[in-house]
Amino acid sequence: MERIYNTLVLILTFGLSTLSCSEEKFGPILGGGGTPGPVREVRVENLAGGAKISYALPNDENLLYVKAVYSLKGVEVESKASYLTNHLILEGFGDENEREVALYAVSRSEKESSPTTVTIKPLPAPVFSVLQSLDVQETFGGIVVNFENPSAASGSVNSNVVIGTLRWDEELKEWESIDTYYSGLTKDQFAVRGLESVPIRFGIFVKDRWDNHTDTLETELTPIYEEEIAKDRWRDVRGLYPVPQVGALPVSGNPMVEAVDYSGAYPIVRMWDGNVGNFFHTKAGFELPIWVPFDLGESIKLSRYKIWQRSVAGGYFSHGNPHEWEIWGTNTPEDPNSWVMIAHEIMVKPSGLPVGQNSADDRAVAAAGQEYDFALDAPPVRYLAWKQIDNWASIQGEFGFMHVNELSLWGQRN
Structure with a gap:
């Protein structure tokens, strides 16, 4: 038995030494088979x-x-x-x-x-059809750009485009970049804000991931004057005026109610205290929609607004963060029939992922605040009401609540 064991040890030792001394060769796993025929x-x-x-x-x-x-x-x-x-x-x-x-x-x-x-013989690249579709108009604080990209209907990320916005610097005699917008949609819009209300020479170009780019479309426009509205005169007016029964109403047929705070730690004033790190939180279990009115302290022609979501355990785009809402305005809140709707939005998650799953783009967009426009024909108003139709935890649900970190407004003072 011992002789057999020793013999096996010698064979294994010889085999291993032979393998270790042989030249290492790398190549296809399968070496057999002939050359295939052509397509x-x-x-x-x-x-x-x-x-x-x-x-x-x-x-x-x-x-x-x-x-x-x-x-x-x-x-x-x-x-x-x-x-x-x-x-x-x-x-x-x-x-x-x-x-x-x-x-x-x-x-x-x-x-x-x-x-x-x-x-x-390729057809014209998508960037050229996007350039031809560009519609550039002046808006409050800047310009708004509408465009179409039919190639994006394929769903391929290779159809995504980048649209760059330039401003001519007359002193330096050169273009300077002021905005870059990425899109993979067949029809899209973006705005460039924060500009003075003076004539500005704009340049807009389109490029793709391969750095194919168009010529620069030049146009001169004058942004419409706007300013960020100071929040020092805003105040809570819940309980002071009748709640109008307008637009979307509870499916039960019960009257719409005003949303009250969840606790003393999350009052409504946190929605306009200038701190995007804390939040206003209503009680839960309200029949949707719910009504949240407040006073701006003066009548203002509103142009746009930005909201910051609360980041809870499930991240952004979850829990009581607004999903669909309306904003209503009036100058005579004592008259329930005087309110007019001046904005209606359904929040869209950039990634399209299910609730509870957020991409890096989702988190970046929410953290930076999400911007929306008021209707261009909206009248100047002093009193606003946020009408919460549903939240991300109860999309199209009958019951829900609301929380939001901060609300900022822009417009023209009368």
């Missing part, structure tokens, strides 16, 4: 900024993928597609020039077929 029956569908190339695969059980080799911005690049599909999509072209693409079928042992060459 055939190739069809080209030119797309905005790219092309879809369809083909029939060679009949080869060792086929792993199909590779396209082509030039992009003067650099040779490759795109690959698994043997489980029959097409490749090439993207990132910034011009409509014809170019050749070589297709190779590649086996599991990395053996390439002979090339099949096709010619593509």
Whole structure:
């Protein structure tokens, strides 16, 4: 028995020493199989900024993928597609020039077929259609830009665009960047704020992830004057005036009620104390919607507002943070029929993730405060009421509550 054991030890020792002394070689896991045949029956569908190339695969059980080799911005690049599909999509072209693409079928042992060459001629890249759709108008404190991006309907992040806004510096005789906006929507809008009410020469351009960019659209506009409204004269007026029964009402048919504070630690004045780190919190279990009126101390033509959510255990976009709401205004709160709706919003989470799941963009947007416009034809008002239709914990629910860290307003004093 001992002789057998010693013999095995010698064999193992010899085997290990042989392996350790041999030269290490790296290569494809599978070395067998021949060179695959080329792809055939190739069809080209030119797309905005790219092309879809369809083909029939060679009949080869060792086929792993199909590779396209082509030039992009003067650099040779490759795109690959698994043997489980029959097409490749090439993207990132910034011009409509014809170019050749070589297709190779590649086996599991990395053996390439002979090339099949096709010619593509990309359609204008998405950035150019976005530029053509730009509609730039003056607004309170700046400009508002509307645009369309039909290519974004594909849902691919490669259709996302970046829109840069420039301002001409007359003294330095050069453009300076004042805003950058990212979008992956088919139809979108953004505003550039905080500008003086003087004629300004603006430049707007569009680019994509491959740094394809358009020429600069130039226009001169004068932002409409606005100022941030001081909060030192705001006060709570709950319980002083009748609650108007207007717009969306409780599904039970019961009258709408005013929301009262959850406790002395979270009073309504925290909604306008200038501290975005604390919050106003109503009691829970109200029939929705609920009414939260307050007095601005003077009649103001309001232009826009910003709210800051409370970050609770589930993060932003959760709990009692507003999901859908209306803002109503009046100068005669004693008359319940005098209130008019001057804003209506449904908050959209940038990522579209379910409640309780937030992306980095979601957290950044909420932490910075979310901005909304009042209706352009809204009359000057002194009294406002936040009408909470639902919250993120009770979307389209019958019962709920509200909390918000801070509310800021902009507009024109009369």
